[in-house]
Each structure stands twice: as structure tokens, then as C-alpha cells.
Amino acid sequence: MIELKNEKVINLSLCFIYACLVIFFSAHLPLPFISVLAGLCLWNAFITGKNIAKPNAWLANILAAGALGLMVFTIGMSDTVILFVAMLLLSSLFKLLQAKNKKHYHVITTLTFFSLSSVYLFSQTIVTTLTVSGLYILNFAVLGLLESKHNLKISAKQSSKLLLMALPLAIFLLLFLPKMPAFWQLPGPKLAKTGLSEQVDPFDIAKLSNSDELVFRATFSKQPPLTPYYWRAIIHDEFNGNAWLTSDFLKYNNQQSNQNLATEQNTLIANYSVIAEPATQKWLYGLTYSTSNSKNVDANALGLLRKQSYQAKSLQYNVASYQFSVNPLNEFEQNRYTYLGFKQNIKTNKLAMQLKEQVSNEQTFYNALLNYFVEQNFTYTLTPSPMSGNNTLDQFLFENKRGFCGHYASAAAFIFRSAGIPARVVSGYLGGEYNNDNNTLTVRQYDAHAWVEVYLQNKGWTIFDATAVVAPERLNGSLSQNQELNEEFKNNLDFGLVSLSNFAAINWLRLELEQLDYQWSSWVLGFDQEKQNDFLKSLFGNKTSWLVPLFVLITAALCFAVYFIYLNWPKTKTAKLPPIVKAYNEILHWGNKKNITSTDSLSPSQQLEFMAKKKPSASKELIEFKHLFENSRYANKPFTKERKTQAKDLIKLIKSSK
Amino acid sequence: MPAKKAKRVSLFTSFKRIIFEKFLKNKHLKNSITLEHNTIYVLPSSLGWYFVIVAILNFVMGINYQNNLILVMSYLMFVVIVLAVCMGYSNAKGLTVTFDKVLPSFSPQKPILKLSLQSNSICQSVSITYNNDLKAHTHYDTISNKSISSSLLLPYENRGSYELQRIKIASNYPFGLVSVWSYLQIQTKTYVYPAHEYVLSDAHISSQDEYAQNGMAKKPGTEEFENLLIHQPEMGLNRISWKHYAKTKQLLVKDFVDFKTTNALFDFNLMTGATEQRLSQLCYLVCEATEHNTPFMLKLPNTLININTGQAHKQQCLESLSSFAGDNND
Structure with a gap:
């Protein structure tokens, strides 16, 4: 087999790439497995760095079998995508540990191209893209190193040159090659991150950890509607004694919304488009009663939006939001939204009855309950005291009186139902950070919220949000812009730019980065079939079907042909002149202009002497330059920096002489 | 299973040989070749095919997950492989390989093939392989317009005469993704002379020498x-x-x-031992005699090389010893 020339550099570079991948995937893989991968990386780097013999095949195979077992045990078989990534990383690292010849390294580097792409399944932010691109260049450099004796720097330079050359063409192909629909449905990676969950169970939470992760962005086509924005995602219609759940009935009996009906009867509130970040859950976000005409989005009769199929990328969709219908509920619905299976919270039930006795109709009950929360000095907190038992609502309402949105929503919905008023808990997001520059609202995980929708006669579903009276600041804008809760909020936040938003410069930087991120997700990540069709139509009109492939083929062929011709163009070698000769040529040029050069073919020294005679005013400098020239050209004296400046000065003096 | 595999390989190689003989041979039957559009062959190397497979996998993944970044990666890989083909071709273009000579050897040493390489533009990462034999392989990182002399040990150790097989001039530049190659088929023979086996000189000086009455002419x-x-x-x-x-x-x-003046006859039949041994002894005698400037005559079962002396005579004798096929007389 052909010998490897710089195996150490190759091995360490690959090891570095995999170390980066391991760090990236540490957020997605279980800790024991990640530590095995990190250990393999370190071991490999250690034995390569110290030139220790590689472990023999038996040992490596036994270890690999052990690691494989650990992998299956810790990850499980349910999430195939992460299992596949884990297998890829594990096998590449073991191969790297044992790699001896060129062929082994070839296999690893080609596999690495695949491992690097798999990062994009989990994250597509600008930072990830830049990092992966860097690693991609490094991987190419390793390929180059395998073939030649160069050092890593030259090889990296060559590979980035090649990739930079190829990139415009690749982008061109992305823009113009007709986008195909997915060949088959693939399981998506399970991303465990959202502030929402299928059940609202606030009582065992001691501290609400806030994440400033982006959830979605909404861009209003015209003037944005009035605040507050309640972004609905999930409806919880069943109470199990502690938590509010989404009943199976709602999950599976979701008839499609009758869009025409909604459009005809109700008034339009707003038109907007939303870019939702990748998430495993199917739910999407909309204001009040939402409908959508986007392809991948379903709207149901509750006015909620759902993804049609799982997609591991950000999804952009258009929404039209209407006011809720005032049609009365039918008997079935009436029963369902007032049903309470568990009635252990006796005190709360009693409170509901008391309030009901005091008021005449549903609207006044609604107001009375709001008043109750204000009068009883309830406070809003992100660090409530955990409660347990089967009367958690009683404990909250009559003992603690401190809580966050989940507590208030749970309690209020229970009270409404106890009083026989149809109610449901809705979770979603409240508010968002509005950016005036691009009419865009940015909603993050810390904007997660829960509230109650009550059915009031003649008004339809109405939002009841006790948080609104307990902490009214929470209604307008995002938590990050909220002065009073700011301190508590920031203490809860993982370290990030938002937690530093007190400093004007950092806040400005944060907003700029957000803007960039917005452009990135709407133009790069969100460039889908629909956008491509619009884009192509704007270029080619309606003849796209045959014109586009032709255009792509011709352009690609042309690019390759031009590059090929460029490569094979006979190169005229212009030997680099030594700097002193260049300086001499400059003087000669000046002499020619002044007509003081000899037409005879003279050596440079003779020519300079001739000029010195003809031009006595500059003769001293010319002679000095002659000495300099002779010294550096014939006496083998190095042309140092001092000599260079001397030559420059002399030329200046010669030229300025009269 | 192994038998089946072996058969498949041989089928493939024989197919390749047929192709080569039918289409390529005349183009490459020269002592010197300059790589040009009609003598260069370009295809992705095995690494290149792996690379294409990974690009296709990336493409499928990008389409299925509707992921633009993965798609760009995949397109990038496709574009790179096409660019690599262009680069590989223009790298190899203009490389001239000239056959200088081939130096015969005494068994068990290997004969040496001398080539000179030169290119009018810089040509990187060139390897020369004799008859697809990985042991007969040399590699040059760069070849410029200064001629480089290259020597290749041919993989022959046993006595014999060998027709030179085809020489593959290949380059995996850039990144090993493509292999650009051409052939040089030199039409000449090389010899591996028999090994030396020491034998007493005067015992084999033949009495049949007609020029000396007493069996040997002395001085x-x-x-x-x-x-x-x-x-x-x-x-x-x-x-x-x-x-x-x-x-x-x-x-x-x-x-x-002095034997200088002695006319000697070295006869295959007068040697002892097996055929190879006898040839080795004769080889020693021929070399010794040439060293001492003794005129000699070589008699093999089928051939008789007349009395003479000097390097040309020695070479003729050694060559006939090398190509000796067996005594068909008996």
C-alpha cells in the first residue's frame, strides 16, 4: 500500500472534526454515550500525538461491541434519526482509532461529509452553518493531504479555493433546479425543546426556567392588529384533578375548518405570515380563529393550525385570523366544556358557587372573578412554591396566592366550569418582541403562556386571563421588554444576549443579529417549492416548465467549459523582476521621457553613467543608485529593507531634479 | 465463494485486456508518450465514486427533509467532482514520458526500467506503475519542465526473458477524487540473467577445441x-x-x-546439476571469461554461439542463457 506522508496531521484534523461534532451532538445524545465518544476522541488524539501503537483489532472490536450496546441501551430504538447519527459517529471514531493506510482514511473522510450534513437536521442557524462550513473545508484539506506532501495550511488554502469556486454554482443549482417533493417520509429527529406541552400542570414546578430560544416569527402584511397577541397553539379541554389535558376527542376528532363559513360570517382581524422554527410537535401558532391557505398546514374547526406532515426544517405559512363565531354551542359541546370529572377542590368549588350566587349573568361572573384575583392580592412569580396532593387548586387559591400563568389558567377554568360556564385552557405564546424595521414580531420560548377561553353568550369564545390583572405589564410586548418583571425574568434566564439587554450597545447588536437571523430563515432556510416557483415565474414567465432545465443545463455546462478553458489556457510566464531592476526600469522610463538616455545598447551601469553626464543636476543621485544597483545585482549583497528605502528615496530625488 | 470472486475478477480483467488490445494498443505502442486529449483517460477514482455516493445520499436526505443547507452541500459535492475532473485533466496534460533504456539484471536482482519525465506545465502527483503491480511503482509529487529520470524495478526475479508490459502513468490530483491515466507500451525485451554459481574454470575447458591440440592453448x-x-x-x-x-x-x-590466450568452450552438457544450476554455472563462466578477456564459445543444446570476446559477445551469451527454454535434444 502507498505510504502516508503526514498521517499525524490527517488523523488529528479528523479527530478535531469529530470532536466538534461530538460537542454539537452533546445536546441531543445521552450523557454516557457522549462521554464514550469524547473518550474515543481523546484516546485517539493521545495515541496519535504520542506516536503510540494503535489498539489491535480484537480490543477495538470488543470495545466497539460494548459501545454499540451502550448506544442501544441509552438511546433506545424509538428515535431512528438520532440512533443513526450516533452509529455514524461511533463507527467513524472507531475506524479513525484503527486507521492505518490511505484507504481507511478515504473511507473516514467520505463518511465525514455525511456526518457533517446530518448536523443540519438538528440545527440550521447561521453559526452552525458557518462552523460546519469550516469543518467541511478542513475535511477537504484532509483529502488533499492524503494525496500530497503539502502541509495543512496549503492544503486548506487549496480546498477553500476550490469550494469557493464551486459554491456559486451550487447555489445556482439550488435556486434553479426544480425542487422535488420528498421521495418518502423519513422519521424526523426529536428535538426536545418547547415551552408548551400537551398538559398544563403547573403545581409541581418550583422554578420556571426560561429559554430565549426562538419559536416563531410573524410578519404582518399591513398594520399589525391591536395588542395583546394571544398566539394559540393547544387547547386543553379535560381536567384530571391536577392537570388540564387535551382530550382524545379533540386530538382525533378534529374536523377541518370550513373556511368559507368563517370568512363569510366573521370579521377579519389580520393577515400575516409566520416562520415557525423546526420542532417535533405538529402544532403551529395563530391569533384567535386562524385559517391558512398554505400547502403544508391544516386548520381545524377550533381555529388552530397544525402541520400536515412532520418536517425537520422551519416552516413558513400564511394565516388569516378571524373573530370567533357567536353561534351558540350545541348541546354536546356545552356538556363537554362544562364537564369536571374530579371535584376534590372543594373550597374552589364553593368559591365558584358563591360568586355565581352574587351575579346575574355570565359576563358579570367573568368580571367578578377578575375582581376576585385583584382583591385577594394574588401575585405573579416565576418561582412558585410547589404544591402536591389532590387539592392543589385550593392550596393555590387560598394559601399561596403566588403563581404564574399556568396556575391562574388552571384555577380560572376550574371555577368557570364549576359555575357551569363553558371554559377551556389554551396554551400558546403571549406577546412577542416587535421590530418596527421589518414589521416582524419575534416570539421566544419565554413568551410561553396559558390562559382560559370562556364561552359567553352573544360574544362567543372570550379570553379570560387572570395574569392580565395580576401582572398587567405582561400583556404588552415581551417579557424582555417588561420593566417590573425584568429582574426576576433575567435571573431565570440562561446566559444569553437577552439577559444583557440593559446595555444599549448589546441590545442594538442583539436586534441586528435577530434581523440577520430573520433574513436567514426567511430566505435561505425557507426557500421552498412555492418560493422557487414564484422566483422562476418572475424570471421566465409561464414557460418555466421547459425553459428552466434548459437554462440550468446550459449555464452549468458553460461554467464548466469556461473553467476548463481557463485551466488549459497557455500561461504566459512573466518572470518576477527583482525589485532593484524594477527601480532601474522606473529611472530608465523617466530618462526616456526627458530624452537623456542613450539609444545605444548599454549595460544598466553605463546607462546610468550616461544619464548622470547628461543631467548634472541629478548626477550625484544617479551615481549613488548605480552603486546600489551594482552592489545588489553583481556583488551579491542582499537587497535589504534599508536599501529598498534608499532606492525609493533616490528615485524620488532623481525625479524631482530639474 | 472465493472461487467465484476470483472468476469474476479474471473475467473483468480479461475484458479490460480485450478492450485495451482492440482500441488502445496502437495509440500507446511507442517509446515516448505526451499526454493529450486523445491519450488521456479520466474517470472518478474509487474515492471519487464513494464521494459521488455520499453526494447522492446527501441529496436524498436534503430532498426528504426539505433541507436547503443539506441540498447545497450535495450540489457542492457534485460541482466539486466535475471541477476535479477538469483540474485532473489539465494537470496531466502535457506530461511527456520517454523510455530511456532497461537494464538487465542477474537473478535474483530485478531489472531496472529507466524513464524520463518532463512536463511543460507543472504536473502534480504522478505515479508510474508497471503492469498494475503495486510493487513496481514510483510516485512523483511534482514534475516541471526539468526532465526527471525515473527508475522502476521491474517485478522479475527469476531467470528469463521478458516482454515489457504496459506502463500506467496515473495521477490522482486533485484530492484523489479523479484518476487520470494513460499507458505506455514499450516494445522491447528485458532479461534476467541466471544467478552466478561458482565453478572451477579449468575443469570446463573443453578438449574439443579444435584450435588447441592438447586441449588448451597456453601462453x-x-x-x-x-x-x-x-x-x-x-x-x-x-x-x-x-x-x-x-x-x-x-x-x-x-x-x-594465462587463460587470456586460451580459447574456451563452455558446454551445457559438461555442467553438473539441474538445468538452472548448469545455466548459473555457465553464466559465471561467461562473466569470468569476459573479465579475463578469454575468447570463448558457448554451447547450449539448441544453440551454438561462436568463439568471440568482448561485451557484445557476453551480452549475446547471457541473453541466450536467459531465454534458454530447456534441452530438447535428449
């Missing part, structure tokens, strides 16, 4: 002891055999002869 010399003569005063004292003088008190003078 006064210094190398080989012939007999003792009675001392004459003009003979000096340095050749007196003092041993005899001590025994017999008689002055005797040692007489020496």
Missing part, C-alpha cells in the same frame, strides 16, 4: 600454475620453487600460464 603468464622447469641462469630467482630445492637440492622454476 606464459602469471595466473595459473602449469608445471616445473629446470632453472636456467637467465630466469632469475623469484620463480624458484624453494620447496623442491629443500627436498632435492635441485633448482626448479614454477611455470605459469
Whole structure:
């Protein structure tokens, strides 16, 4: 087999790439497995760095079998995508540990191209893209190193040159090659991150950890509607004694919304488009009663939006939001939204009855309950005291009186139902950070919220949000812009730019980065079939079907042909002149202009002497330059920096002489 | 299973050979080749095919997950492989490989093939392989317009005469993704001479030599002891055999002869041992005789090389020894 020339550099570079991948995937893989991968990386780097013999095949195979077992045990078989990534990383690292010849390294580097792409399944932010691109260049450099004796720097330079050359063409192909629909449905990676969950169970939470992760962005086509924005995602219609759940009935009996009906009867509130970040859950976000005409989005009769199929990328969709219908509920619905299976919270039930006795109709009950929360000095907190038992609502309402949105929503919905008023808990997001520059609202995980929708006669579903009276600041804008809760909020936040938003410069930087991120997700990540069709139509009109492939083929062929011709163009070698000769040529040029050069073919020294005679005013400098020239050209004296400046000065003096 | 595999390989190689013989041979039957559009072959290397497969996998993944970044990666890989084909071709173009000579060897040494390489533009990462044999392989990182002399050990150790097989000039530049190659088919033979086997010279000097009555023509010399003569005063004292003088008190003078003047006949049938052994002995004798400038005649079962001396004669004899096929006389 052909010998490897710089195996150490190759091995360490690959090891570095995999170390980066391991760090990236540490957020997605279980800790024991990640530590095995990190250990393999370190071991490999250690034995390569110290030139220790590689472990023999038996040992490596036994270890690999052990690691494989650990992998299956810790990850499980349910999430195939992460299992596949884990297998890829594990096998590449073991191969790297044992790699001896060129062929082994070839296999690893080609596999690495695949491992690097798999990062994009989990994250597509600008930072990830830049990092992966860097690693991609490094991987190419390793390929180059395998073939030649160069050092890593030259090889990296060559590979980035090649990739930079190829990139415009690749982008061109992305823009113009007709986008195909997915060949088959693939399981998506399970991303465990959202502030929402299928059940609202606030009582065992001691501290609400806030994440400033982006959830979605909404861009209003015209003037944005009035605040507050309640972004609905999930409806919880069943109470199990502690938590509010989404009943199976709602999950599976979701008839499609009758869009025409909604459009005809109700008034339009707003038109907007939303870019939702990748998430495993199917739910999407909309204001009040939402409908959508986007392809991948379903709207149901509750006015909620759902993804049609799982997609591991950000999804952009258009929404039209209407006011809720005032049609009365039918008997079935009436029963369902007032049903309470568990009635252990006796005190709360009693409170509901008391309030009901005091008021005449549903609207006044609604107001009375709001008043109750204000009068009883309830406070809003992100660090409530955990409660347990089967009367958690009683404990909250009559003992603690401190809580966050989940507590208030749970309690209020229970009270409404106890009083026989149809109610449901809705979770979603409240508010968002509005950016005036691009009419865009940015909603993050810390904007997660829960509230109650009550059915009031003649008004339809109405939002009841006790948080609104307990902490009214929470209604307008995002938590990050909220002065009073700011301190508590920031203490809860993982370290990030938002937690530093007190400093004007950092806040400005944060907003700029957000803007960039917005452009990135709407133009790069969100460039889908629909956008491509619009884009192509704007270029080619309606003849796209045959014109586009032709255009792509011709352009690609042309690019390759031009590059090929460029490569094979006979190169005229212009030997680099030594700097002193260049300086001499400059003087000669000046002499020619002044007509003081000899037409005879003279050596440079003779020519300079001739000029010195003809031009006595500059003769001293010319002679000095002659000495300099002779010294550096014939006496083998190095042309140092001092000599260079001397030559420059002399030329200046010669030229300025009269 | 292994048998099946072996068969498939041989089928493939024989197919390749047929292709080569039908379409390529005449183009490459030269002593010098300059790589040009009609003599360069370009295809992705095995690494290149892996690379394409990974690009396709990335493409499928990008389409299925509707992920633009993965799609760009995949397109990038496709574009890179096409660019690599262009680069590989123009890298190899203009490379000239010229056959200088081939130096025969004595078994078990290997003959050496001398080539000179030169390129009018810089050509990177060139490897030369003889007859697809990984052991007969040299690699050059760069070849410029200064001619480089390259020597290649041919993979022949056993005595014999060998037709030179085709030489593959290949480059995996850039990144090993493509292989650009061409052939050079030199039409000449090389020899691996028999190994030397020491044998006593005078035992094989043939009595059938017609030019010498007593079996050998002698000439006064210094190398080989012939007999003792009675001392004459003009003979000096340095050749007196003092041993005899001590025994017999008689002055005797040692007489020496040189084989330089002896005509020798080296006969295959007079050697001992197996065929290869005999050839090795003859080889030694031929070399010795040439060294001492002794005219000799070589007799093999099928061939007779007439008496002569000098390097050309030696080479002729060695070549016929190398290409000796077996004694068909008996």
C-alpha cells in the first residue's frame, strides 16, 4: 500500500472534526454515550500525538461491541434519526482509532461529509452553518493531504479555493433546479425543546426556567392588529384533578375548518405570515380563529393550525385570523366544556358557587372573578412554591396566592366550569418582541403562556386571563421588554444576549443579529417549492416548465467549459523582476521621457553613467543608485529593507531634479 | 465463494485486456508518450465514486427533509467532482514520458526500467506503475519542465526473458477524487540473467577445441600454475620453487600460464546439476571469461554461439542463457 506522508496531521484534523461534532451532538445524545465518544476522541488524539501503537483489532472490536450496546441501551430504538447519527459517529471514531493506510482514511473522510450534513437536521442557524462550513473545508484539506506532501495550511488554502469556486454554482443549482417533493417520509429527529406541552400542570414546578430560544416569527402584511397577541397553539379541554389535558376527542376528532363559513360570517382581524422554527410537535401558532391557505398546514374547526406532515426544517405559512363565531354551542359541546370529572377542590368549588350566587349573568361572573384575583392580592412569580396532593387548586387559591400563568389558567377554568360556564385552557405564546424595521414580531420560548377561553353568550369564545390583572405589564410586548418583571425574568434566564439587554450597545447588536437571523430563515432556510416557483415565474414567465432545465443545463455546462478553458489556457510566464531592476526600469522610463538616455545598447551601469553626464543636476543621485544597483545585482549583497528605502528615496530625488 | 470472486475478477480483467488490445494498443505502442486529449483517460477514482455516493445520499436526505443547507452541500459535492475532473485533466496534460533504456539484471536482482519525465506545465502527483503491480511503482509529487529520470524495478526475479508490459502513468490530483491515466507500451525485451554459481574454470575447458591440440592453448603468464622447469641462469630467482630445492637440492622454476590466450568452450552438457544450476554455472563462466578477456564459445543444446570476446559477445551469451527454454535434444 502507498505510504502516508503526514498521517499525524490527517488523523488529528479528523479527530478535531469529530470532536466538534461530538460537542454539537452533546445536546441531543445521552450523557454516557457522549462521554464514550469524547473518550474515543481523546484516546485517539493521545495515541496519535504520542506516536503510540494503535489498539489491535480484537480490543477495538470488543470495545466497539460494548459501545454499540451502550448506544442501544441509552438511546433506545424509538428515535431512528438520532440512533443513526450516533452509529455514524461511533463507527467513524472507531475506524479513525484503527486507521492505518490511505484507504481507511478515504473511507473516514467520505463518511465525514455525511456526518457533517446530518448536523443540519438538528440545527440550521447561521453559526452552525458557518462552523460546519469550516469543518467541511478542513475535511477537504484532509483529502488533499492524503494525496500530497503539502502541509495543512496549503492544503486548506487549496480546498477553500476550490469550494469557493464551486459554491456559486451550487447555489445556482439550488435556486434553479426544480425542487422535488420528498421521495418518502423519513422519521424526523426529536428535538426536545418547547415551552408548551400537551398538559398544563403547573403545581409541581418550583422554578420556571426560561429559554430565549426562538419559536416563531410573524410578519404582518399591513398594520399589525391591536395588542395583546394571544398566539394559540393547544387547547386543553379535560381536567384530571391536577392537570388540564387535551382530550382524545379533540386530538382525533378534529374536523377541518370550513373556511368559507368563517370568512363569510366573521370579521377579519389580520393577515400575516409566520416562520415557525423546526420542532417535533405538529402544532403551529395563530391569533384567535386562524385559517391558512398554505400547502403544508391544516386548520381545524377550533381555529388552530397544525402541520400536515412532520418536517425537520422551519416552516413558513400564511394565516388569516378571524373573530370567533357567536353561534351558540350545541348541546354536546356545552356538556363537554362544562364537564369536571374530579371535584376534590372543594373550597374552589364553593368559591365558584358563591360568586355565581352574587351575579346575574355570565359576563358579570367573568368580571367578578377578575375582581376576585385583584382583591385577594394574588401575585405573579416565576418561582412558585410547589404544591402536591389532590387539592392543589385550593392550596393555590387560598394559601399561596403566588403563581404564574399556568396556575391562574388552571384555577380560572376550574371555577368557570364549576359555575357551569363553558371554559377551556389554551396554551400558546403571549406577546412577542416587535421590530418596527421589518414589521416582524419575534416570539421566544419565554413568551410561553396559558390562559382560559370562556364561552359567553352573544360574544362567543372570550379570553379570560387572570395574569392580565395580576401582572398587567405582561400583556404588552415581551417579557424582555417588561420593566417590573425584568429582574426576576433575567435571573431565570440562561446566559444569553437577552439577559444583557440593559446595555444599549448589546441590545442594538442583539436586534441586528435577530434581523440577520430573520433574513436567514426567511430566505435561505425557507426557500421552498412555492418560493422557487414564484422566483422562476418572475424570471421566465409561464414557460418555466421547459425553459428552466434548459437554462440550468446550459449555464452549468458553460461554467464548466469556461473553467476548463481557463485551466488549459497557455500561461504566459512573466518572470518576477527583482525589485532593484524594477527601480532601474522606473529611472530608465523617466530618462526616456526627458530624452537623456542613450539609444545605444548599454549595460544598466553605463546607462546610468550616461544619464548622470547628461543631467548634472541629478548626477550625484544617479551615481549613488548605480552603486546600489551594482552592489545588489553583481556583488551579491542582499537587497535589504534599508536599501529598498534608499532606492525609493533616490528615485524620488532623481525625479524631482530639474 | 472465493472461487467465484476470483472468476469474476479474471473475467473483468480479461475484458479490460480485450478492450485495451482492440482500441488502445496502437495509440500507446511507442517509446515516448505526451499526454493529450486523445491519450488521456479520466474517470472518478474509487474515492471519487464513494464521494459521488455520499453526494447522492446527501441529496436524498436534503430532498426528504426539505433541507436547503443539506441540498447545497450535495450540489457542492457534485460541482466539486466535475471541477476535479477538469483540474485532473489539465494537470496531466502535457506530461511527456520517454523510455530511456532497461537494464538487465542477474537473478535474483530485478531489472531496472529507466524513464524520463518532463512536463511543460507543472504536473502534480504522478505515479508510474508497471503492469498494475503495486510493487513496481514510483510516485512523483511534482514534475516541471526539468526532465526527471525515473527508475522502476521491474517485478522479475527469476531467470528469463521478458516482454515489457504496459506502463500506467496515473495521477490522482486533485484530492484523489479523479484518476487520470494513460499507458505506455514499450516494445522491447528485458532479461534476467541466471544467478552466478561458482565453478572451477579449468575443469570446463573443453578438449574439443579444435584450435588447441592438447586441449588448451597456453601462453606464459602469471595466473595459473602449469608445471616445473629446470632453472636456467637467465630466469632469475623469484620463480624458484624453494620447496623442491629443500627436498632435492635441485633448482626448479614454477611455470605459469594465462587463460587470456586460451580459447574456451563452455558446454551445457559438461555442467553438473539441474538445468538452472548448469545455466548459473555457465553464466559465471561467461562473466569470468569476459573479465579475463578469454575468447570463448558457448554451447547450449539448441544453440551454438561462436568463439568471440568482448561485451557484445557476453551480452549475446547471457541473453541466450536467459531465454534458454530447456534441452530438447535428449
